Amino acid sequence: xxxxxxxxxxxxxxxxxxxxxxxxxxxxxxxxxxxxxxxxxxxxxxxxxxxxxxxxxxxxxxxxxxxxxxxxxxxxxxxxxxxxxxxxxxxxxxxxxxxxxxxxxxxxxxxxxxxxxxxxxxxxxxxxxxxxxxxxxxxxxxxxxxxxxxxxxxxxxxxxxxxxxxxxxxxxxxxxxxxxxxxxxxxxxxxxxxxxxxxxxxxxxxxxxxxxxxxxxxxxxxxxxxxxxxxxxxxxxxxxxxxxxxxxxxxxxxxxxxxxxxxxxxxxxxxxxxxx
Amino acid sequence: xxxxxxxxxxxxxxxxxxxxxxxxxxxxxxxxxxxxxxxxxxxxxxxxxxxxxxxxxxxxxxxxxxxxxxxxxxxxxxxxxxxxxxxxxxxxxxxxxxxxxxxxxxxxxxxxxxxxxxxxxxxxxxxxxxxxxxxxxxxxxxxxxxxxxxxxxxxxxxxxxxxxxxxxxxxxxxxxxxxxxxxxxxxxxxxxxxxxxxxxxxxxxxxxxxxxxxxxxxxxxxxxxxxxxxxxxxxxxxxxxxxxxxxxxxxxxxxxxxxxxxxxxxxxxxxxxxxxxxxxxxxxxxxxxxxxxxxxxxxxxxxxxxxxxxxxxxxxxxxxxxxxxxxxxxxxxxxxxxxxxxxxxxxxxxxxxxxxxxx
Numbered sequence: 001x002x003x004x005x006x007x008x009x010x011x012x013x014x015x016x017x018x019x020x021x022x023x024x025x026x027x028x029x030x031x032x033x034x035x036x037x038x039x040x041x042x043x044x045x046x047x048x049x050x051x052x053x054x055x056x057x058x059x060x061x062x063x064x065x066x067x068x069x070x071x072x073x074x075x076x077x078x079x080x081x082x083x084x085x086x087x088x089x090x091x092x093x094x095x096x097x098x099x100x101x102x103x104x105x106x107x108x109x110x111x112x113x114x115x116x117x118x119x120x121x122x123x124x125x126x127x128x129x130x131x132x133x134x135x136x137x138x139x140x141x142x143x144x145x146x147x148x149x150x151x152x153x154x155x156x157x158x159x160x161x162x163x164x165x166x167x168x169x170x171x172x173x174x175x176x177x178x179x180x181x182x183x184x185x186x187x188x189x190x191x192x193x194x195x196x197x198x199x200x201x202x203x204x205x206x207x208x209x210x211x212x213x214x215x216x217x218x219x220x221x222x223x224x225x226x227x228x229x230x231x232x233x234x235x236x237x238x239x240x241x242x243x244x245x246x247x248x249x250x251x252x253x254x255x256x257x258x259x260x261x262x263x264x265x266x267x268x269x270x271x272x273x274x275x276x
Numbered sequence: 277x278x279x280x281x282x283x284x285x286x287x288x289x290x291x292x293x294x295x296x297x298x299x300x301x302x303x304x305x306x307x308x309x310x311x312x313x314x315x316x317x318x319x320x321x322x323x324x325x326x327x328x329x330x331x332x333x334x335x336x337x338x339x340x341x342x343x344x345x346x347x348x349x350x351x352x353x354x355x356x357x358x359x360x361x362x363x364x365x366x367x368x369x370x371x372x373x374x375x376x377x378x379x380x381x382x383x384x385x386x387x388x389x390x391x392x393x394x395x396x397x398x399x400x401x402x403x404x405x406x407x408x409x410x411x412x413x414x415x416x417x418x419x420x421x422x423x424x425x426x427x428x429x430x431x432x433x434x435x436x437x438x439x440x441x442x443x444x445x446x447x448x449x450x451x452x453x454x455x456x457x458x459x460x461x462x463x464x465x466x467x468x469x470x471x472x473x474x475x476x477x478x479x480x481x482x483x484x485x486x487x488x489x490x491x492x493x494x495x496x497x498x499x500x501x502x503x504x505x506x507x508x509x510x511x512x513x514x515x516x517x518x519x520x521x522x523x524x525x526x527x528x529x530x531x532x533x534x535x536x537x538x539x540x541x542x543x544x545x546x547x548x549x550x551x552x553x554x555x556x557x558x559x560x561x562x563x564x565x566x567x568x569x570x571x572x573x574x575x576x577x578x579x580x581x582x583x584x585x586x587x588x589x590x591x592x593x594x595x596x597x598x599x600x601x602x603x604x605x606x607x608x609x610x611x612x613x614x615x616x617x618x619x620x621x622x623x624x625x626x627x628x629x630x631x632x633x634x635x
Binding site for chain 1: 379426
């Protein structure tokens with residue numbers, strides 16, 4: 001009995017360490033965003049303090065482009081996610097339902113592309129994107145971000161679609177459904193867990209991505225992480241409170257999103273591990 | 277409803293011939309059962325009619341329409357799958373109405389058709405449920421509902437009862453029969469269960485190795501099997517095959533000569549004497565003799581299994597309270613009218629020249 005309690009206690013201790021490890025930085029950022037400048041640097045750190053919204057007020061007055069950045073991030077994240085979802089559903093379906101030498105070869109290249117360090121493609125991309133006049137547009141980041149995740153999402157969706165019995169589609173076909181109708185009415189609703197799991201990766205990546213945004217946008221499509229970087233590198237010296245406020249605003253939506261869909265992520269990532 | 281005509285249908289995968297020269301006419305409203313062992317091509321044939329398999333050559337004509345180049349979704353057939361293939365994310369009503377929705381039937385008509393079908397199948401109270409909340413028999417009914425609601429030209433059933441337990445299977449079999457008598461729908465039904473075939477069919481098609489062995493009413497197949505395969509497949513327990521030799525037109529088994537029938541052959545031919553268990557009777561001085569091996573009471577009757585002199589095991593139906601005991605020596609007789617003769621080599625039926633009297 002005592003041994004069992006010990007195991008449970010140990011388990012909680014380890015989980016506790018894990019939670020502390022990941023939640024502490026978030027706590028520091030969020031709590032500091034509500035602190036005055038003096039409280040932020042108080043040693044030892046203050047757990048009880050009088051919260052203030054001054055940092056947020058100052059953020060809005062000094063850095064109005066941060067809101068534009070958030071809006072751009074939202075547009076680009078949504079676009080990249082939708083594009084990835086559509087492409088990977090179709091590709092995952094093809095990989096799941098058809099067999100050919102071409103498909104096998106293309107699957108290999110899809111994984112190969114994923115092995116490339118993203119930086120390698122950046123330099124050759126630059127002149128191409130200039131020539132296409134896609135610099136500083138939402139479209140270019142949408143396409144780039146989607147391109148990075150299509151391979152992973154396709155793989156996740158293929159695993160899901162593999163588990164949908166072919167007979168369901170045949171039944172739908174006999175009932176008069178076209179390929180498109182089968183995809184929308186049968187495959188899509190039955191692979192929605194995989195879809196969400198795949199999309200989480202794209203959402204988190206697109207929302208936080210810095211390097212490509214830095215290289216390919218300047219003003220019109222500038223995303224929130226770029227503005228954040230500007231705040232921290234401001235010439236007048238870093239306003240830590242403002243920076244924390246901005247970081248909190250940047251963090252909150254993605255955190256809420258991940259919490260909302262976490263049950264999908266777990267089933268999504270373990271799909272195919274056990275035969276149902 | 278419509279008639280269905282298959283002519284010279286072939287289907288091969290690479291070098292493997294799944295179906296060879298299948299020709300079959302199904303009359304309007306007729307219930308055809310395709311029966312045969314696993315891998316005989318019966319499901320492939322059904323799927324070919326549905327368009328889920330593409331035939332290599334031949335022609336399929338449904339209600340005067342050639343189906344060769346018609347995609348599955350435009351064939352106007354309905355199919356009930358072995359796994360039921362219900363859509364797990366849709367309710368019973370949505371499952372039944374799936375085809376109507378795809379075909380953009382207006383909502384009022386669709387709703388009345390769905391509720392009519394649901395009532396007909398005793399699903400009225402379950403229309404809001406999801407497939408996972410239903411029992412096996414109820415799922416089976418939903419699959420039937422999805423088929424009947426669209427008024428298709430032909431119904432295709434792919435072993436629809438094989439996932440049910442024995443008791444439910446018999447019950448659903450009766451329901452399907454009642455339903456078809458009520459709706460009078462042209463149907464093609466695949467099963468490996470010869471009981472199901474006998475009870476449901478207007479005509480049975482026996483398939484083996486991708487070829488049609490025989491087409492006929494259940495009783496024709498039972499009474500006049502064209503070869504040993506059909507004879508052995510229909511009926512349970514199966515027909516007994518007793519090796520014999522026809523010498524100068526007279527038949528001799530390991531137990532001795534069997535009088536009462538004359539054969540065309542005037543040379544020596546190896547044959548198989550086929551007798552169903554219920555056609556054998558325990559008669560003193562009968563032409564077949566052997567030793568009782570096992571006695572199996574089955575309730576309504578008792579099966580007596582006899583080992584003949586050459587080692588052949590013969591199943592004989594005796595009355596409820598059989599007097600025979602294991603180890604006992606018995607003699608058995610039969611009526612030539614209920615006996616069959618097959619060529620040992622080809623397995624084909626041989627008709628006797630003349631028969632006379634009881635043994």
